[in-house]
Amino acid sequence: MKKNLKHLIGLQDYSTKEIKEIVDLGEKISLSPEKYSNKCHGKILATLFYEPSTRTKFSFESAMLRLGGNIIGFSDANTSSVSKGESVADTIRVMSFYADIAVMRHPKEGAPKLAAEYTNIPIINAGDGGHLHPTQTLTDLLTIQKYKGSLENHVIGLCGDLKYGRTVHSLIKTMARFNTKKFVLISPEELMLPNSLKRYLKENYDLEIIEVRKIEEVIEDLDILYMTRIQRERFFNEEDYLKLKDSYILTKDKIKNAKKDMIIMHPLPRVNEIAYEVDEDKRAIYFNQAKMGLFVRMALIMKLLEVE
Amino acid sequence: MKKNLKHLIGLQDYSTKEIKEIVDLGEKISLSPEKYSNKCHGKILATLFYEPSTRTKFSFESAMLRLGGNIIGFSDANTSSVSKGESVADTIRVMSFYADIAVMRHPKEGAPKLAAEYTNIPIINAGDGGHLHPTQTLTDLLTIQKYKGSLENHVIGLCGDLKYGRTVHSLIKTMARFNTKKFVLISPEELMLPNSLKRYLKENYDLEIIEVRKIEEVIEDLDILYMTRIQRERFFNEEDYLKLKDSYILTKDKIKNAKKDMIIMHPLPRVNEIAYEVDEDKRAIYFNQAKMGLFVRMALIMKLLEVE
Amino acid sequence: MKKNLKHLIGLQDYSTKEIKEIVDLGEKISLSPEKYSNKCHGKILATLFYEPSTRTKFSFESAMLRLGGNIIGFSDANTSSVSKGESVADTIRVMSFYADIAVMRHPKEGAPKLAAEYTNIPIINAGDGGHLHPTQTLTDLLTIQKYKGSLENHVIGLCGDLKYGRTVHSLIKTMARFNTKKFVLISPEELMLPNSLKRYLKENYDLEIIEVRKIEEVIEDLDILYMTRIQRERFFNEEDYLKLKDSYILTKDKIKNAKKDMIIMHPLPRVNEIAYEVDEDKRAIYFNQAKMGLFVRMALIMKLLEVE
Structure with missing residues (x-):
């Protein structure tokens, strides 16, 4: 597993400077989004929604597409087969071959943090129970x-x-x-x-x-x-x-x-x-x-x- | 909201000339679809299916991909979270930031028409109850x-x-x-x-x-x-x-x-x-x-x- | 329908030489996958999962995206509407206009084989009941x-x-x-x-x-x-x-x-x-x-x- 790799589990892990850099880049993008339309060409985002959240999923999917990347994902662990008794750790290890970055929403607190320990691709927490939604x-x-x-x-x-x-x-x-x-x-x-x-x-x-x-x-x-x-x-x-x-x-x-x-x-x-x-x-x-x-x-x- | 923007809610809103233009362009495309493979590069189609219809959804998704564009969407309002008490108007207003054009299927008559009033992206009615399917x-x-x-x-x-x-x-x-x-x-x-x-x-x-x-x-x-x-x-x-x-x-x-x-x-x-x-x-x-x-x-x- | 078209229903239909060619190409790709990132530009893969299998679906979707192609699909015949009494033969005939190649998983033995008889696009069997998963x-x-x-x-x-x-x-x-x-x-x-x-x-x-x-x-x-x-x-x-x-x-x-x-x-x-x-x-x-x-x-x- 890569060292120094950055996930986003919660903003408490980020310095004020790091947060400000993301916000500043977001503002720059808002001024001319079309300039960024090819930045992630050839990259794949996986949206792993163990609990449905259409709006959040759409916003990530649109963000990746607007960067020229692609998306795969599921929107509900029940209609998917990811809950067949397999651990989140195993699931994420396999998923990390299929995508370059993953967004995870999970009903259990801490699931995205756990996932981040078992993968070499960046994990973004898109909500873990009532816990964090950075x-x-x-x-x-x-x-x-x-x-x-x-x-x-x-x-x-x-x-x-x-x-x-x-x-x-x-x-x-x-x-x-x-x-x-x-x-x-x-x-x-x-x-x-x-x-x-x-x-x-x-x-x-x-x-x-x-x-x-x-x-x-x-x-x-x-x-x-x-x-x-x-x-x-x-x-x-x-x-x-x-x-x-x-x-x-x-x-x-x-x-x-x-x-x-x-x-x-x-x-x-x-x-x-x-x-x-x-x-x-x-x-x-x-x-x-x-x-x-x-x-x-x-x-x-x-x-x-x-x-x- | 833009003026003069064209949705497709029902064909009664279109002149005979406008219908003929679409049919004629469709016929031209049928002769050499590959010529159109980049026409919508960088554009996103949202397929908002509040009621499932795989075939219709696929045909729109394939159409957008064949034009070089991208797709996001949901195929069932139940496994999505769009039914959390939010109005269709609010949903569509948010969706319009994530996509450039949207296709909507909804069990209620008039839902696509209502949606069209609250968005600045084109809305296509893909069936609203027993009403229209233009x-x-x-x-x-x-x-x-x-x-x-x-x-x-x-x-x-x-x-x-x-x-x-x-x-x-x-x-x-x-x-x-x-x-x-x-x-x-x-x-x-x-x-x-x-x-x-x-x-x-x-x-x-x-x-x-x-x-x-x-x-x-x-x-x-x-x-x-x-x-x-x-x-x-x-x-x-x-x-x-x-x-x-x-x-x-x-x-x-x-x-x-x-x-x-x-x-x-x-x-x-x-x-x-x-x-x-x-x-x-x-x-x-x-x-x-x-x-x-x-x-x-x-x-x-x-x-x-x-x-x- | 095209003659001589190759599907993959089961490996018993393939010669040892044909199998070895696929494995060899797979090994070549594994050495520098980025060289293949544009091989299927403009092509569409349909993932027809009549029974959920997130992992298999993801691996096919990722494979197609890594080749520069696009994907459409469903992950569950219940939340899709494909089970409206229509035959698999009719479904696949229509789907073959929307995609260039299709992957099918189906609870019934023989469904992918049947589908292959009615379409002019390649069909890949991604599992038919307890039968085959080539x-x-x-x-x-x-x-x-x-x-x-x-x-x-x-x-x-x-x-x-x-x-x-x-x-x-x-x-x-x-x-x-x-x-x-x-x-x-x-x-x-x-x-x-x-x-x-x-x-x-x-x-x-x-x-x-x-x-x-x-x-x-x-x-x-x-x-x-x-x-x-x-x-x-x-x-x-x-x-x-x-x-x-x-x-x-x-x-x-x-x-x-x-x-x-x-x-x-x-x-x-x-x-x-x-x-x-x-x-x-x-x-x-x-x-x-x-x-x-x-x-x-x-x-x-x-x-x-x-x-x-």
């Missing part, structure tokens, strides 16, 4: 840099399920490394950011954290409002879900006092946590955010394949 | 032009389920625009062409319509015999299905008095409505028809992507 | 040639389920044609090689066959040790399976008296029939074997498409 965070970072001009010194509001939301935890930990000025945590009491994470932030970074219950209380102050879905499957009972699900719906009315250049982000898919009327607002950039996901994945594939 | 009709038109020399002045027999058959309704409405001489409708009483459609034809076109029960009564008169399947799922009860399903099976014997240059068409898949013995007959061109489907889809993709 | 045998042959220098004069040990194992039967019959010196059959009594096959070998070839119960009895004598899985689904009752499944597990200890240049092969996936500790041993080449599968499939596709 390319979503890279997408968010490129979006912030592109639409706010820089990653630094922002007041960032995060709204919704801050307790279980993997996307939010990863974004907070990563943005903290880029001199975030203030995190404004907006959530129901039941779904507040875990204390361990708050403690970690206070001990390691010089930034402000405030917690509120309502978007309206803090909207004027925000540079970025990051909305998330309150997922039914995170609740222990239906009653709690029904009580809370509609409390954190963004409407035109709720953003009427927001800054003119505030940006509204969302990892998508949205269900009803942002009213359709908000889509028309210039500050609503969540669809552009999905587009940035394409460019940052192109950048990541290039970095891992050491293509210039 | 590329089948384009396939039929190219087949008729190729094997009968022209689209005009034919006596066209249509046999089978004329009541529910989406393919037949669309073909009749479109061929009527190309100066069809006569439609000969061959069906059991229970599955006759809807009166509303007959009325529409009589009010708008100068053509003859006759209705019969048996193929043999009219076979001598036909330039084209279009066979269709009597689908079990269209019947309210099993008894009716069993009584009727075998009544409209084409055999060698039934075509013995047909014109030498009559062509026998079928949209495929066939189950048992055409006996295998008929396959040997030169007039049986239903497999060639499937081939024409490839060429007309290549033509359609080129037109919608404005590639010359 | 590209696994080609993979094994290339591995033997590559790692033992030649296909001839070996003492080959075969261990595990020799009664039902399709892979083993095909390998034995094919290697017998290449002057194998001795077959050493290692299996529980319940899973011995069928008498009919033993008789066939004795009547047609000048080679030795011995049968034993334990790996340790014969390990010193072997040039090649071919391990196979004892599949739960082959047993009539759970009790028999539990009793036998662990008896034929290869460990470091069991190979301590083996020749230094013996090779250990396995068709993969393995479950527990080879202990993980054996992976470290230089003689364990089963992962390289999977890699050879890629090269031999590239060679096969080139031969069938008559690409030089």
